[in-house]
Amino acid sequence: GKRAFIAGVADDNGYGWAIAKSLAAAGAEILVGTWVPALNIFESSLQRGKFDESRTLPDGSLMKITKVYPLDAVYDCPEDVPEDVKTNKRYAGSSNWTVKEVAECVKQDFGSIDILVHSLANGPEVGKPILETSRNGYLAAISASSYSFVSLLKYFAPIMNPGTFLFLRHLLYPFSSSFKNIVKLSLVLISGGATISLSFIASERIMPGYGGGMSTAKAALESDTRMLAFEAGRKHQIRVNSISAGPLKSRAAKAIGS
Numbered sequence: 001g002k003r004a005f006i007a008g009v010a011d012d013n014g015y016g017w018a019i020a021k022s023l024a025a026a027g028a029e030i031l032v033g034t035w036v037p038a039l040n041i042f043e044s045s046l047q048r049g050k051f052d053e054s055r056t057l058p059d060g061s062l063m064k065i066t067k068v069y070p071l072d073a074v075y076d077c078p079e080d081v082p083e084d085v086k087t088n089k090r091y092a093g094s095s096n097w098t099v100k101e102v103a104e105c106v107k108q109d110f111g112s113i114d115i116l117v118h119s120l121a122n123g124p125e126v127g128k129p130i131l132e133t134s135r136n137g138y139l140a141a142i143s144a145s146s147y148s149f150v151s152l153l154k155y156f157a158p159i160m161n162p163g164t165f166l167f168l169r170h171l172l173y174p175f176s177s178s179f180k181n182i183v184k185l186s187l188v189l190i191s192g193g194a195t196i197s198l199s200f201i202a203s204e205r206i207m208p209g210y211g212g213g214m215s216t217a218k219a220a221l222e223s224d225t226r227m228l229a230f231e232a233g234r235k236h237q238i239r240v241n242s243i244s245a246g247p248l249k250s251r252a253a254k255a256i257g258s
């Protein structure tokens with residue numbers, strides 16, 4: 001079976017949870033990365049059976065989460081963590097939660113993964129129009145919602161199982177009588193590692209209310225998806241995609257008042 005790491009699961013209301021369930025139903029082993037400040041409540045709710053109803057898979061069994069890793073995707077390695085965060089009591093109780101360390105722990109525990117899901121975003125000023133957004137708020141949105149994906153890919157790609165390239169032969173103008181058939185070759189990456197993130201249409205259209213630099217962050221995420229597909233496809237033989245999500249009443253969505 002496949003092994004999936006889903007970054008951005010802290011309750012049973014969001015996309016990360018739903019994706020984990022679908023993957024579990026399809027037979028995948030589930031590992032999740034949970035934002036450090038939300039870790040205690042998520043783990044205790046899991047243990048107390050609070051999610052058991054929504055953990056039920058189509059065959060009646062409960063989704064098993066093999067391991068929950070604490071994660072803060074705005075920090076790449078321990079040297080990046082400021083002193084006040086290090087000593088914050090919500091953080092001091094956990095360890096190895098920077099992106100690089102989480103990837104190392106997953107490698108130690110399981111060796112490799114097949115699927116990486118980025119289902120996290122944070123924009124502290126999302127409720128503010130972009131004209132009123134501070135530089136810090138804007139950069140924080142990009143750091144948590146866009147660069148977090150670059151960072152996850154950077155550290156997880158080396159432990160993802162590679163796929164293989166296939167040449168596909170297409171016939172252009174197959175029904176034309178006046179032209180000779182033109183054969184086009186394209187290179188397609190099949191099976192092997194796959195990564196995905198969740199975007200939002202505000203990346204390319206005006207969506208009032210999606211402020212604080214979050215529209216910018218989604219535009220960056222989509223642009224990075226193209227570049228990363230190119231780079232990580234060649235370097236690691238893994239696929240990189242992003243889905244533009246529809247509305248879901250998650251915890252994050254409540255922050256944007258939708």
Ligand code: ZID
Nearest residue numbers: 010014015035072073119120121198200246247248250252
């Ligand atoms: P969620 O709260 O379940 O997931 C976000 C997770 O990120 C939470 O678990 C946080 O703890 C975690 N997190 C935040 N900061 C960090 C950090 N520094 N390190 C680690 N974890 C962190 O909400 P969700 O399921 O809505 O969000 C998952 C993804 O879906 C995000 O990328 C969203 O931007 C994206 N998405 C969600 C929706 C939606 O409706 N829920 C839409 C589009 C994209 C959307 O906003 N019409 C109006 C709005 C929308 C669509 C259509």
